[in-house]
Amino acid sequence: MSSKLSEIKHVAIIMDGNGRWAKKRLFNRIKGHEKGINAVREVVTAGREYGLKALTLYAFSTENWNRPETEVKALMSLLKNFLVNERNELNDKNIKLQAIGDIDKLPEKVRKELEITQDLTSQNDQMVLSLALSYGSRDEITSAVKKIADKALSGELNVSDIDESTISGELYTKDLPDPDIVIRTSGEIRLSNFLMWQAAYSELFFTETLWPDFGKEEFHSILKDFQNRERRFGKV
Numbered sequence: 001m002s003s004k005l006s007e008i009k010h011v012a013i014i015m016d017g018n019g020r021w022a023k024k025r026l027f028n029r030i031k032g033h034e035k036g037i038n039a040v041r042e043v044v045t046a047g048r049e050y051g052l053k054a055l056t057l058y059a060f061s062t063e064n065w066n067r068p069e070t071e072v073k074a075l076m077s078l079l080k081n082f083l084v085n086e087r088n089e090l091n092d093k094n095i096k097l098q099a100i101g102d103i104d105k106l107p108e109k110v111r112k113e114l115e116i117t118q119d120l121t122s123q124n125d126q127m128v129l130s131l132a133l134s135y136g137s138r139d140e141i142t143s144a145v146k147k148i149a150d151k152a153l154s155g156e157l158n159v160s161d162i163d164e165s166t167i168s169g170e171l172y173t174k175d176l177p178d179p180d181i182v183i184r185t186s187g188e189i190r191l192s193n194f195l196m197w198q199a200a201y202s203e204l205f206f207t208e209t210l211w212p213d214f215g216k217e218e219f220h221s222i223l224k225d226f227q228n229r230e231r232r233f234g235k236v
């Protein structure tokens, strides 16, 4: 792998298109999510190989709670199984797993497996895999504003000292660099409430590929493409 890929620290992915993948094959939607897990595994392995420091996957949004109960249950069950089945492999690969989002809303059985996996991998330092679960950017920013307001009211913080780092420091992602790249699969061209503060300067990549068909070749070609883009951060 080219050493230059090591300039890329953080990639975030909106994994979209599981349902359409299944529909095209006359399967039910759950089958698409099941297939999506294989793509998750492949991308995590590739990200680690490419030397990424952080990989963030949008696995379940605050809006996804509005899906039919059977689909929500199936997704929670897939998530639980993923944690149980993959935690040793993640640990062997020196990957630290964390969840970002309103975790208290998740079913107890998922929270338990999350906790076990987070504890097991907490000392790992090669890559942080963040699963965005019950995650919404507006929700995250609203919580941050409340925490900052509380600190200001209690006198712990002067309003005049509030700056961008105060806000970044209250987000779920406070320990992560901002994403260099945000990828969305399945041809939809929007951020859907994902990392809206953090992605202010990210390069955005949209691909028609449905998530279950996304793999390491396409991932690699996006990372190579990124290196050819010139990032100016508002400067000339």
Ligand code: FPP
Pocket (backbone or CB within 6 Å): 015, 016, 017, 018, 019, 020, 021, 033, 034, 036, 037, 040, 057, 058, 059, 060, 064, 078, 079, 082, 131, 186, 211
């Ligand atoms: C979007 O496809 C995908 C999701 C809402 C869930 C993503 C979940 C997985 C890939 C599996 C579980 C993940 C982990 C990390 C264990 P969609 O259902 O919105 O597809 P559609 O837009 O084609 O209907």
